[in-house]
Amino acid sequence: MKALKQLVHFGWEQALSCLFPVVIFASLAITKFIPLPFLPRYDWLLIICLFMQWVMVRSGLETRDELKVITLFHIIGLALELFKVHMGSWSYPEDGFSKVFGVPLYSGFMYASVASYLCQAWRRLKVELIKWPPFLVVVPLAAAIYLNFFTHHFWIDIRWWLSGLVIIVFFRTMVIYEVNGSRYRMPLALSFILIGFFIWIAENIATFFGAWEYPNQTEAWSLVHLGKVSSWLLLVIVSFLIVATLKVVKRDIGTGTLSQIEEQQA
Template sequence: MRALKQLIRFGYQQAIACLFPVVIFASLAITQIIPLPSLPRYDWLLIICLLMQWWMVRSGLETRDELKVITLFHLIGLALELFKVHMGSWSYPEEGYFKLSGVPLYSGFMYASVASYLCQAWRRLKVELVNWPPFLVVVPLSAAIYLNFFTHHFWIDIRFWLSALVLIVFWQSWVTYEVGGTRYRMPIALSFVLIGFFIWIAENIATFFGAWEYPNQTDAWSLVHLGKVSSWLLLVIVSFLIVATLKQVKGKSPTRIEDTRHFYR
């Protein structure tokens, strides 16, 4: 019974942390089923995301510092979207007034929602890092992963080499979190894989409701290729490393190098 109660507590905290992504998915579904008047669908999605972001800060669910992090992710994601759409990796076929080079501005909020989840979960579960690698290792690794999303169109794709490097760098690193007064731990590399896999599931839901469209989905929707998990895995790693670095710079999440045998596995 205690394990069940802890699982429920953990699920509740995760659900609250996922509030922004849930609103985005719900909006995608509703606007797909029920056309809204006066404005194209993409523009309504932008309005909904802006209102949701305003409410999150106004209600205290997100802090102003977290808003800064989310805004950074919005810009990072929008830059990636502009490049990928230009290269034909995917498209946004519907009309919209607030589109930049074929990319609707609401798309940046899909990346921002990942940052929102990370920030919320970090604070609610009192996340701490154990054996976190040095700043001079984490920052170049994050930059290399992000740049590979661009450079692999013109040069070799080194995502698998980068994935192997992540395993080496974070082999002895753990993330610890608190549920109901009890602390648990998980290898950081495993947390990357789990978050990346669930985002891939979310991507299938998003493309089903027309958030964007891959070339193989032009005629009819089909499952997103499983290989995309690796892309989301790397994007999650970049997201996590940025959030972790900013948290440490702010002094809110000190790294600890200590005996962790007292944590539950």
């Protein structure tokens, strides 16, 4: 019974952390089956996302520092969207006034919602990192993973090499989290896989409701290829590395131990 109670509490905290993504999915579903007046669907989705972001900050569900992180992810996501749509990886077939080079601006919030989840879960579960690698390793690795989303169109795809490198770099890293007063630990690599898999499930839901469209879904919706898990896994890793790095820097600045980071990692 204790294990069941802990699982329910953990699920509740996760659900609260997913509030922003849930609003996006609900908006996708509602606007698909109930046309809204005056504006195209993509524009309504942008308005809903902007309003939700304002509510999150205004109500204290997100801090201003977290808003800065989420804005960064919005920019990173839009840059990736603009490139991928241009290369024909996927498309946004509907009309909209807020589309830039074929990409609706609301799409950046789908990436920002991942950052929102990470920030919310980090705070609610009181996440701590054990044996976090040095910044000189983490930052170039995150940059290489992100750049590979662009360069594999012109060069070899090194995602599997990068995935192997992630396992090596974070082999000893553990995530410590708290559920209802009890502390648990999980290998960081396992958390990457779990989050990546659930985002793949979310991707299937999003494409079903017309958030975007892959080439094989032009005629009719079909399940997103399981190979996309690797892409989302790497994107989750980039997201986590950015959030974790900012959290660690803020922690060490707050405690006055920034100059001792390397000693702490050792």
